[in-house]
Amino acid sequence: AQSVTQLDSQVPVFEEAPVELRCNYSSSVSVYLFWYVQYPNQGLQLLLKYLSGSTLVKGINGFEAEFNKSQTSFHLRKPSVHISDTAEYFCAVMGSGGSNYKLTFGKGTLLTVNP
């Protein structure tokens, strides 16, 4: 079975500072990794995903993530955050095999950007 662990439940940062949200995955087979963002009282929006190929993935709103197979990590980064980036961020894994339709989400990281 696949799983993801988001190491920080909350990350407070100041506006224009860089941020890294950490995600580690566990899987014995090929994995497909996603980062979603959820703004208050809204649904989830895809930021980026890794399927194969280049390990550096660029997404929307200036976010990027790096797939690291040896460290089983898929950390999300942004060089300079804005107040509007305040939201809940979910890392998710979709694995091949018996549960190939399923997205398994991490517990989420609440990013709070302060002025």
Place this chain on the structure above:
Amino acid sequence: DTEVTQTPKHLVMGMTNKKSLKCEQHMGHRAMYWYKQKAKKPPELMFVYSYEKLSINESVPSRFSPECPNSSLLNLHLHALQPEDSALYLCASSQSGGLGDTQYFGPGTRLTVL
């Protein structure tokens, strides 16, 4: 257009009521999903429909009954719910439900069971 719509936005119901949640997409997607999200928790998968057939039921209690009348529409029928069923119910769709497919989420229906 990458929009998934859900109605109603809010729903309050008693434990003896019957109600339905509706989800619609016009992206030509053939896989549709229901998730349940409790406050400050990640979404949990409930059901997956693929090509209008139920392909995954995550051991959801029978008081939740999904229906997929056509490829654009997904319903969730609710009956005899419990207060602990209060949550945000999210619908999503993806192109075919295959590996790596992006799931597009609707804004959700916030359900309160009294």
